[in-house]
Amino acid sequence: MAVVVQKYGGSSVATLEKIKAVASKISKRREKGDKVVVVVSAMGDTTDSLINMANSLNTNPDKRELDMLISTGEQVSISLMSMALQNEGCESVSLTGMQAGIQTKGFHSKARIEDIDLTNLKNHLSEDKVVVVAGFQGVNNNGDITTLGRGGSDTTAVALAAKLDCDCEIYTDVDGIYTVDPRLFPTARKLKSICYEEMLEMASLGAGVMETRSVEIAQKYGVKVYVALNTGEWEGTYIKESDNTMESKAITGLSLSDKDLMVTIDNVRYDIQNISYIFNELASKDINIDMISQTAPAGGHVSLSFTAPKTDEKIILDILENVEKKIGNINVEIEKDITKLSVVGIGMRSQSGVAAKVFDILARNNIQFKQVTTSEIRISYTIDTKDRQRALEAVANEFNL
């Protein structure tokens, strides 16, 4: 008798009818003899509605109180799911994050799971109940309710699976992981499996299926994750350790992101102290930077470029204004109409020439790129957003994605 953790996102439990359908599916799985732990998110756009209420009372609501408020969304889902399961004749019990022993540390609204005390959950499992756990939430050392931030329910599910040493199934409104976003490239193929490293690169680049954090936990504890459509139609995709069949292909997937802007700082005096100072100031404000590139020094000065989230534009400009006071005259330019295009594949480790092939494809299609950075399993380009569809189709077709 295997234990399995299943996670259903907000769109899978958006209405009472959908909750019934999910309960019926879980109940059938239970009848096969598996012990099931279910992690659910808040129904549909409940969380957004709650945040809107908060904002209309206080333009800058306290994060502790906001966590207290929005954690009710999952609490509603777990109790309703448990009632729906009981209506199917399936014994079940709902647990809040606190009751499920999910201990967190760190800031409210973006807490991290420190440990999970499984005592209560295992007691209920041993009584043959389906245990329905509130995703996205936990409790800190003060006994305050915390939330885990974006993708928090995935994190709850994978962390529970890690602690229970079992597989994790993520049911969502996409039916698996594709070589390329099928909305952009309709002939993209669904992957049967993808390895953790590739998924991490895809996730951090905006593939949008799972948040990076939960993939990191899965990798760290070797949790096999299955991503599939919540209705159970069609085969999904496994995220797991890499194996030989994966390595035979150079490139597993291609991803695009329009969420970043590109910052270029000219006329920076070439001095390691200066450059370190700039990036430390940005880090101290939690600006998430990617794709740093630096020109060779000329005339004692260099030019730096990096990408960062578009939402951080104002704070970046404020930081660089202060930086200028300290390190002297610099020239800051921001380009917003850029797209990051990345090819990802664990096979790049053993197959050379991937970068050269992509350069060639871009050149033949007359697509300029502003930056290029490479890692062991990923090559990323910054291109003009107007070229994104042409670039995507050219690369996807040439690599047969």
Add this chain to the structure above:
Amino acid sequence: MAVVVQKYGGSSVATLEKIKAVASKISKRREKGDKVVVVVSAMGDTTDSLINMANSLNTNPDKRELDMLISTGEQVSISLMSMALQNEGCESVSLTGMQAGIQTKGFHSKARIEDIDLTNLKNHLSEDKVVVVAGFQGVNNNGDITTLGRGGSDTTAVALAAKLDCDCEIYTDVDGIYTVDPRLFPTARKLKSICYEEMLEMASLGAGVMETRSVEIAQKYGVKVYVALNTGEWEGTYIKESDNTMESKAITGLSLSDKDLMVTIDNVRYDIQNISYIFNELASKDINIDMISQTAPAGGHVSLSFTAPKTDEKIILDILENVEKKIGNINVEIEKDITKLSVVGIGMRSQSGVAAKVFDILARNNIQFKQVTTSEIRISYTIDTKDRQRALEAVANEFNL
């Protein structure tokens, strides 16, 4: 610097605008130097909406899961109230029943407060924060969320005041306690104060301002309770120990209840075992019986009458059908168009003749009564519902209520 517990019911926090208004009022009270503990209910008809959702998934939802579900209503209110207070510049923190240390025992959906661990609450008070506590809920020995049943937020407030040894203010949509329900008798006077015993009789007879349980706790621990309109306009009513000024009046108030029906059982063989058996069977199903009366035995048989909630009609008939199988042929009659009229006053203890005066009033007005029962401070009559308004006006006018 005094500590005070204030309770705001669901109608006082039904909208975001109302929450803002209450927060502003609390904030002004705080500025006077008082330490304030606020107990809030769920917003408006939130609880009913949640119960409707539950019922549409499961016709007989598990009470543990129902408590898990409906307790979210108060959790939403406390966090929003705390944010609204912070927006007024008033430091505050919200606590769920569990976080406020409210330990309960007994059944889900009608748990009782066993004790309150004030450690967490007192820590926050000592940091000069307004502490906003979720009414109606607690936690049992298993760590499960429980709810306290009808009037549960009043119970939370009074129990907290008892434990904190301070006064309790109940803000609601009525502006105090009247000698007679002013909707039925517009010239009724508002009482400046009423003693616990009188309030208990009024509450149990449907005066509808506070539930009996919370008045019982106030009496047991000597908590002075102030009931007033949530806007703070007009003076409210104190519920407290009796004092001399109260005893000078024979009757403090008059109350009516249409919630009960009257059951008459004829042809009961006169045997204490038989009669005890009937009432024990009713008690075993939690039927709340009042106004028991018995005729003198005639021909070895007696006739029994009592009142019970109209909602229990079917179960009473089922019980009596089974009783008949055991004790032989009886005749059961149920009258639904009855009203209980009660006069209540601590002064009856020392002033005789109140019952005689009421009998006289009813006789002069040609109002028949079916039953009469008396206690030390209350006399209750069962009358036809068609006579209720005439009886009320006659008695209220004669006693100058």
